[in-house]
Amino acid sequence: MTIMVPLDWLVILGYFAVLAAVVVLTRRRQDTSEDFFLGGRSVGWLAIGASIFAANIGSEHVIGLAGQGARTGLSMAHWEFHAWVLVLMAWVFLPFYYTSGVQTMPEFLERRFGARARWILSLVSLAAYVLTKISVTVFAGALFFEVMLPELSLNIAGQTVSSFWIGAFTTVTLAGVYASFGGLLAVVYTDLVQTGIILTGSLSVTFFALAKLGHTLPQGGVLDGWGVLKATLKQSPAVVDAFSLWHPLSHPTLPWLGVVVASVTVGVWYWCTDQFIVQRTLAARSLTHARRGALWGGFLKLMPVFIFLVPGMLGYALHQHGIIRIPLDPVGAVDGDKVFPTLVTTLLPAGFRGLVVAGLVAALMSSLASLFNSVATLFTVDVYKKLHADVSEKWLVHVGRLTTVVMTTLGLVWLPIMKAVSGGGLYQYIQAVQSFLAPPIVAVFLLGLCWRRCNLRGAVWGLSAGFVIGMAKLTVNALFRTGDPATLMTRIATFQDFYFSGLLLAFSVAVVVAASLTAPAPDPAAISGLCFSTLDAAYRRENRTSWNRVDVIASCVVAGLVLAAYAYFWTWLR
Numbered sequence: 251m252t253i254m255v256p257l258d259w260l261v262i263l264g265y266f267a268v269l270a271a272v273v274v275l276t277r278r279r280q281d282t283s284e285d286f287f288l289g290g291r292s293v294g295w296l297a298i299g300a301s302i303f304a305a306n307i308g309s310e311h312v313i314g315l316a317g318q319g320a321r322t323g324l325s326m327a328h329w330e331f332h333a334w335v336l337v338l339m340a341w342v343f344l345p346f347y348y349t350s351g352v353q354t355m356p357e358f359l360e361r362r363f364g365a366r367a368r369w370i371l372s373l374v375s376l377a378a379y380v381l382t383k384i385s386v387t388v389f390a391g392a393l394f395f396e397v398m399l400p401e402l403s404l405n406i407a408g409q410t411v412s413s414f415w416i417g418a419f420t421t422v423t424l425a426g427v428y429a430s431f432g433g434l435l436a437v438v439y440t441d442l443v444q445t446g447i448i449l450t451g452s453l454s455v456t457f458f459a460l461a462k463l464g465h466t467l468p469q470g471g472v473l474d475g476w477g478v479l480k481a482t483l484k485q486s487p488a489v490v491d492a493f494s495l496w497h498p499l500s501h502p503t504l505p506w507l508g509v510v511v512a513s514v515t516v517g518v519w520y521w522c523t524d525q526f527i528v529q530r531t532l533a534a535r536s537l538t539h540a541r542r543g544a545l546w547g548g549f550l551k552l553m554p555v556f557i558f559l560v561p562g563m564l565g566y567a568l569h570q571h572g573i574i575r576i577p578l579d580p581v582g583a584v585d586g587d588k589v590f591p592t593l594v595t596t597l598l599p600a601g602f603r604g605l606v607v608a609g610l611v612a613a614l615m616s617s618l619a620s621l622f623n624s625v626a627t628l629f630t631v632d633v634y635k636k637l638h639a640d641v642s643e644k645w646l647v648h649v650g651r652l653t654t655v656v657m658t659t660l661g662l663v664w665l666p667i668m669k670a671v672s673g674g675g676l677y678q679y680i681q682a683v684q685s686f687l688a689p690p691i692v693a694v695f696l697l698g699l700c701w702r703r704c705n706l707r708g709a710v711w712g713l714s715a716g717f718v719i720g721m722a723k724l725t726v727n728a729l730f731r732t733g734d735p736a737t738l739m740t741r742i743a744t745f746q747d748f749y750f751s752g753l754l755l756a757f758s759v760a761v762v763v764a765a766s767l768t769a770p771a772p773d774p775a776a777i778s779g780l781c782f783s784t785l786d787a788a789y790r791r792e793n794r795t796s797w798n799r800v801d802v803i804a805s806c807v808v809a810g811l812v813l814a815a816y817a818y819f820w821t822w823l824r
Contacts, residue, residue: 355525
């Protein structure tokens, strides 16, 4: 089946031409690790915010979020309303990171606690990136090509190479090339271009879906589509419940209390402590630009609800009206992986299809390139440099590039495994896995900033015990979730994941506090400027001069938009 026409291919080729031009134009001398990993700390707030947004729009959005919208409606919107967490990042976490001059989050933990804390977070982060983020992103990119470009294939030595494998190779290779070629600076400025493409392409899907739904009414149009969507979802009490923002405490997968606890925990970890996101703000030319970049990223973070989640719900409504036909999974439910591609191929005219494909390829490549750069930074700065302290800065750049190449290769090698074990519900799956990883890291960072008595022993025990228990739960889930309900292991496996995340957070906090009290308090001079109670007058002056009323107004706008979105969607089907 041929989906793309020459005009679509022309648009896609135009996108890649612009991308190549941006990489070439933004390339600069990279004589030091700071040049390669942090862009020489020269990036402005507009590019930082756009890069935060583009890096976040990865596989879980392109493939998973629209599908989640078609299956469960608004329930996953809590993770997309994390714009408020970026306000927290801008005002609470970022000043400590930026003024300390660190390149990585493990390096900050070493400054605050000691070397062992740095080693633990480095190794945990590297393992998590390789086994979850990189593999899932590569798989989603390949799956997108398989669905959107089924006619794309090659015959090599009598063997047909499908669009799935062509897509995987293309996505991984191109992302690896420009991440290795230009370092973080190339990643950030290509993200700036890609943000525009992602928003334009994805918003066009929302527009055409609303128009098509609105035309089910006599003389209806785009504005009427929203009313038709609401009316369609109100037809059945079961559907209304499925598409609500909040679910009862007894809900098997999305109880409101578990969702609140897990989403906040994951949000603080991902936006405030994860190298993948924080690295962009550390590349800012000043603390002012870093803070404003985080706030601009917070504003953009509200967009996925309207460019992926809402189109998923629109796809469900169009399917109910018989206007489009979304493929079904083996149990007769809507196949979430196919919702967004079906909207694109069914509703969009020539040219727009190419724009959307270019935008979504941009999203996948942006996330993947960012992951490659973050992993290269963690390995080079926190592992290699610690083991080889006497190496030159130029050699560290070479190590960073080599690490990117290795990550590119691992992404392709791991792909057959991901293809074998994949099964839909990608967005919800990734949030569940993250809810096991986040609690101990959040506990250590928050207590480290807020409690001067927190020490190395507390950080090491909290990180280690929390990680072991989180991975144990993940392993039990994989091995025993479908076993005999009467057995202990199956009961543990089926214990609600988001409730478990809350319990793990409480456990991690308790371990950090208890372990810290069994060892001497850290020397106040050693942690000066690294927690709230040790801030000196010079630090306070520097921080105060970095913001003005513009930053305060921007923060209030972002927080107000989040509250307004919650207020509307809380009651939107009533």
